[in-house]
Amino acid sequence: xxxxxxxxxxxxxxxxxxxxxxxxxxxxxxxxxxxxxxxxxxxxxxxxxxxxxxxxxxxxxxxxxxxxxxxxxxxxxxxxxxxxxxxxxxxxxxxxxxxxxxxxxxxxxxxxxxxxxxxxxxxxxxxxxxxxxxxxxxxxxxxxxxxxxxxxxxxxxxxxxxxxxxxxxxxxxxxxxxxxxxxxxxxxxxxxxxxxxxxxxxxxxxxxxxxxxxxxxxxxxxxxxxxxxxxxxxxxxxxxxxxxxxxxxxxx
Numbered sequence: 001x002x003x004x005x006x007x008x009x010x011x012x013x014x015x016x017x018x019x020x021x022x023x024x025x026x027x028x029x030x031x032x033x034x035x036x037x038x039x040x041x042x043x044x045x046x047x048x049x050x051x052x053x054x055x056x057x058x059x060x061x062x063x064x065x066x067x068x069x070x071x072x073x074x075x076x077x078x079x080x081x082x083x084x085x086x087x088x089x090x091x092x093x094x095x096x097x098x099x100x101x102x103x104x105x106x107x108x109x110x111x112x113x114x115x116x117x118x119x120x121x122x123x124x125x126x127x128x129x130x131x132x133x134x135x136x137x138x139x140x141x142x143x144x145x146x147x148x149x150x151x152x153x154x155x156x157x158x159x160x161x162x163x164x165x166x167x168x169x170x171x172x173x174x175x176x177x178x179x180x181x182x183x184x185x186x187x188x189x190x191x192x193x194x195x196x197x198x199x200x201x202x203x204x205x206x207x208x209x210x211x212x213x214x215x216x217x218x219x220x221x222x223x224x225x226x227x228x229x230x231x232x233x234x235x236x237x238x239x240x241x242x243x244x245x246x247x248x249x250x251x252x
Contacts, residue, residue: 001194001207001208002068002210002211003017003047004208004211005208005209005212005213005215006214006215007211007215008215009211009212009213009219010219013216020032020035020036022056029056029057029058029059030058032058033058036063037062041063042062042063042064042222043064043065043218043219043222044063044064044065044218045067045068045215046065046066046068046072046077047068048068048069048071049072050071050110052070052071052110053071053073054071054072054073055073056074056075058075060075060077060227060229061227061229062228063227064221064222064226065077065078065229066078066079066080066214066217066221067081068080068210068211068214069081069082070118076229076230076233077229078233078234078235079214079233079235080214080235080236080238081210081235081236081237082210082237082238083237083238083239084119084122084205085121085125086237086240087205087240088118088165088191088203089125090240091165091189091191091202092122092126092165094189094201094242094248095189095248098187098248098250099250100162100187100248100251101130102136102159103136104136104138104139104159104161104163104164105123105136105138106141106166106168106171107138107139107166108141108142108167108168109141119167119191120138123165136159137159139151139152139155143169143170148170149178152175156178156180162186163187163188163189164189165191166188166190167192171188171190172188182247183246187201187247189201189202189248190203191203191205193243195243198243198245199246199247200243200246200247201243202242202243202245202247203242204240204241204243205238206239206240209238213236213238217236
């Protein structure tokens, strides 16, 4: 959806999009700049990196450059990104409306660092006002962790959440394999849905609109000759969309 959005934004203003992979064999920041310059390209949009705190030694002075996540720390660019705080807040609002209190949060540690721990901050904010007995600690593990299901099972039995909020695609499968039926035994909210329809309740981060906005802003800075690294980077946060689904029924 992100790339579709970038393509839509570029098409609407008569620009073309070409993809370069900075992590492929033999690619360096210097080589990337050479390739882009040789093609007469004036705009660059950096997609999210799989981990946070990425620092690139790259000369962007001739270019209009944007980032679409907080994972790129340097150079400091204007960026458009998903509003993780609003997305998590929307999830908490919906579960409380439906009579739930005890919610647990499952996350990949890499995803937390790539969004500057905004989801963790929103999780803690969502627990504000809950009784101590209703506060379930966050659980983090990699989707590739072979021990994730025993860890998850122990956490579920100890804290007994009523709803699971997850950024991991494997969560429902893991829960089913542990004997939990969704939504009969647990409510479930996914934080990274890519569509506005379907059986899963959750949040569509709205990557399509992130891409469109990033393309629009990159083109705007190009045509106004406002290239290079900005003195005061501008951050734009795109509002998420709630997806109704069937995994968070009314409790009472």
